[in-house]
Amino acid sequence: MTDALENQSQDNLEASLAQVQTLLANMRGVEELVLRQGGAREDLANDREYAGYLAELQARLEDLHPADIAYILEALPQDERRLVWNLVDAEHNGEILLEVSDSVRETLIENMDKAELLAAAESLDTDEIADIAPDLPRDVIQELLTSLDTQKRAHLQSALAYPEDTVGALMDFEMVTIRSDVTLEVALRYLRRLGELPDQLDKLFVVDRGDAIIGVLPLKRLLTTDPEASVAAVMVEDFVKFHPEDEADEASQAFERYDLVMAPVVDAQGRLIGRLTVDAVVDYIRESTGADMLSMAGLKEEEDLFSSVWRSAKNRWMWLAVNLVTAFLASRVIGAFEGSIEKLATLAALMPIIAGIGGNSGNQTIALIVRGLALGQITQANARRLIVKELGVALFNGLVWGSVVGIVTWLLYDSPALGGVMALSMLLNLLVASLAGIFVPMLLERMNRDPAIGSSVMLTFITDSMGFFIFLGLATVLLL
Numbered sequence: 001m002t003d004a005l006e007n008q009s010q011d012n013l014e015a016s017l018a019q020v021q022t023l024l025a026n027m028r029g030v031e032e033l034v035l036r037q038g039g040a041r042e043d044l045a046n047d048r049e050y051a052g053y054l055a056e057l058q059a060r061l062e063d064l065h066p067a068d069i070a071y072i073l074e075a076l077p078q079d080e081r082r083l084v085w086n087l088v089d090a091e092h093n094g095e096i097l098l099e100v101s102d103s104v105r106e107t108l109i110e111n112m113d114k115a116e117l118l119a120a121a122e123s124l125d126t127d128e129i130a131d132i133a134p135d136l137p138r139d140v141i142q143e144l145l146t147s148l149d150t151q152k153r154a155h156l157q158s159a160l161a162y163p164e165d166t167v168g169a170l171m172d173f174e175m176v177t178i179r180s181d182v183t184l185e186v187a188l189r190y191l192r193r194l195g196e197l198p199d200q201l202d203k204l205f206v207v208d209r210g211d212a213i214i215g216v217l218p219l220k221r222l223l224t225t226d227p228e229a230s231v232a233a234v235m236v237e238d239f240v241k242f243h244p245e246d247e248a249d250e251a252s253q254a255f256e257r258y259d260l261v262m263a264p265v266v267d268a269q270g271r272l273i274g275r276l277t278v279d280a281v282v283d284y285i286r287e288s289t290g291a292d293m294l295s296m297a298g299l300k301e302e303e304d305l306f307s308s309v310w311r312s313a314k315n316r317w318m319w320l321a322v323n324l325v326t327a328f329l330a331s332r333v334i335g336a337f338e339g340s341i342e343k344l345a346t347l348a349a350l351m352p353i354i355a356g357i358g359g360n361s362g363n364q365t366i367a368l369i370v371r372g373l374a375l376g377q378i379t380q381a382n383a384r385r386l387i388v389k390e391l392g393v394a395l396f397n398g399l400v401w402g403s404v405v406g407i408v409t410w411l412l413y414d415s416p417a418l419g420g421v422m423a424l425s426m427l428l429n430l431l432v433a434s435l436a437g438i439f440v441p442m443l444l445e446r447m448n449r450d451p452a453i454g455s456s457v458m459l460t461f462i463t464d465s466m467g468f469f470i471f472l473g474l475a476t477v478l479l480l
Contacts, residue, residue, distance in 0.1 A: 016064060017072050023057045024080050058087045066092045070099035073108070082111055093120035097132050105135050114140060118147070126152050127172035127280075130159035158273070167251050168244030170284055171265045171274035174198035177205045178231055180214060185227035187217070200277040202261040206235045212270040213241065241266050242276055248284050249374060255281045326461030333465045337472035340480055346413055347475055350422060353405065354471045358429040358463035361397065365390055365437025366455050373445050387438055394434035398427030417479055425471040429463060432470075436462040 030050040034043055044050045061069060061084065069088060073081050073096070085108055088096065093112075097105055097120055109117065117140045121129050126148075133141055133156075145153055155173045162168030176198065178187050187204065191197065204222070206215040215235035225234050241264045242251055254260065255278060265274040334341075334351070341347050368390075372378040378386060406423030410416050440458050441451035 013068055013071055016060070016068060017075055019060060020057065020072050020084065021076075023053050023060070024076075024083070027053045027057070054087075057084070061087055062089060066095035067099045070096050070104075073100055074104050078107060081107065085111065090116070090119065091123070094123040094128070094132075098124065098128050102135065105132065109135055109137075114143075118144060122147065125172060125174065126155040127159055127170075127274075129156055130169065133160055134164075162244055165248050165288075166244060167242045167246040167248060167265055167276055168274075170248055170251075170280045171242075171244065171276050172198075172280070173274050175205055175264075175272065175275050176201065177207045177211075177272065178217065180206050180208070180230070180232040180235065182231055183227065184222055184225055184229055184231065184234070187222060187231060188227065200262050200279055203236075205264050205272055205275075206231055207272055211272055213264050213266055213272045215239065216264070239264075243267070244273065248281075249288070250376070251276060252281045252285050253376065326457070326465075330461060330465040330468060333468045334472070337468075337476060340472055340476040344475065344479060346418065347472060350409065350418075351468055351471055354422070354425050354429050355464045355467035357401065357405075357426060358433040358467045359460055361394065361430050362433030362437040362459045362463050363456060365394075365434050366441055366459055369438055369441045370451050370455065373441060373451050378442075383442075387435075390434045390438055391431065394430045395427070398430040402426035402430075418475075421471065421474045421478055425467070425474055428470045429467040432466045433459070433463045 027050055030047060030053065031041070031044055034047060034050075035041070064072070069084075069092070073084060076084060081104075093116065097108060100108065112120070114137075117136060121132070121136065121140070121144050124132075129144070136144075145156065148156060159169060159171070176191070176194070178190065202219055204217040204219070205213055206217055207213050215232075215237045216239045217231055217235045221234050221236075240254055240258055240260060242254075244265055244267070251263075255263070255276075260278060262275050262277045264272055265276055267273050337347075369378070372386075402423040402425075405426050406419040408419075409422040410419030413419075436459050440462075441455050444451040444455065
């Protein structure tokens with residue numbers, strides 16, 4: 001049932017995007033017609049057809065959730081994105097800025113003046129302001145801090161003080177606390193008096209006079225237990241809590257492991273200072289997963305689909321430069337065997353097979369290792385068994401597919417010896433690829449570097465250069 005609802009929601013979202021794109025295309029058609037007839041862009045405001053499409057587009061946007069508008073903005077080229085952004089109700093600007101990717105947020109902020117940015121930020125909670133603060137101009141942040149009340153200013157400064165990959169950067173401050181010496185009836189009356197409760201609230205935090213947390217009261221216990229019972233009698237004293245310096249990755253794993261909806265965040269003295277909610281964790285997981293995928297491809301940072309050619313090219317330079325250097329090094333391996341290739345030209349046609357299969361096999365290993373490192377599943381205690389297992393997989397695949405490649409080569413070139421060289425080269429390069437897939441990310445992790453960044457580039461260099469060396473070396477020794 002859940003999957004069906006998710007698919008329906010995605011279908012509706014894609015349908016909304018298609019409708020917006022159709023309206024934009026119609027507006028662009030009217031604009032081109034007006035310009036061809038000698039009119040100016042200013043005349044479009046008086047064109048009834050264009051005004052009709054514009055009004056329909058604005059009405060369509062008013063019916064959409066801010067998250068859906070964010071999805072649409074990310075899928076539009078920058079000129080159309082600016083047009084749609086200017087039509088969005090200003091009341092939702094803050095929520096939309098919060099939902100879009102960092103790169104798209106930058107392009108939207110560039111087209112907003114100081115007053116608009118302040119209004120958008122002031123509509124958000126302090127933890128949400130902290131999320132978009134790195135993209136806001138410094139003068140906007142300063143004025144925003146001045147305009148906030150003392151408590152909100154302190155919360156914002158606290159959130160901004162923590163690195164983005166920590167619990168402190170993800171926590172919010174919308175908490176409901178109670179004392180342990182009151183009855184459940186008193187707690188219920190207190191909740192009714194509050195009127196509106198924070199989102200993702202499934203428990204109340206029980207604190208002492210010094211604001212140190214001593215337990216949690218699940219709402220289901222509050223609603224199903226005798227109202228005359230005390231909070232102390234029904235609260236849970238064994239609960240998951242975090243410190244603001246904790247790694248967000250570890251917190252996200254805890255949320256998954258214990259099926260948490262929210263959890264308290266405490267300082268070194270155990271005092272309650274905030275809470276971490278599942279929606280913040282899900283957002284973090286989505287963003288970090290996307291960043292890891294880009295890092296595996298050698299991209300330095302998140303890239304807007306429709307960013308400028310210059311910016312996109314610059315974003316991809318570093319690892320392209322590294323790849324260029326490694327490619328030259330691999331070519332030197334081939335150059336060392338030029339004599340062998342001249343004597344047996346068939347080698348040139350077969351070399352890419354060895355390197356290509358090795359690269360694919362190594363990438364499969366890297367994906368498993370990076371995931372295991374991210375989840376904390378790889379330790380010194382199990383690393384050796386993992387290496388033996390992956391080498392076993394590489395050995396098995398090398399024997400099976402090496403035999404296949406060797407037989408095909410034998411049949412194609414009528415040379416059993418060449419087929420044997422291919423089979424043995426395939427086996428050895430798959431073993432090398434397996435070792436590289438294990439040790440490259442582990443080495444990066446040991447160096448306190450993100451194991452996802454550039455791993456595939458380094459793997460390609462190793463499997464290409466070693467594949468060429470093994471194949472051409474064996475061919476030189478055994479065939480020539």
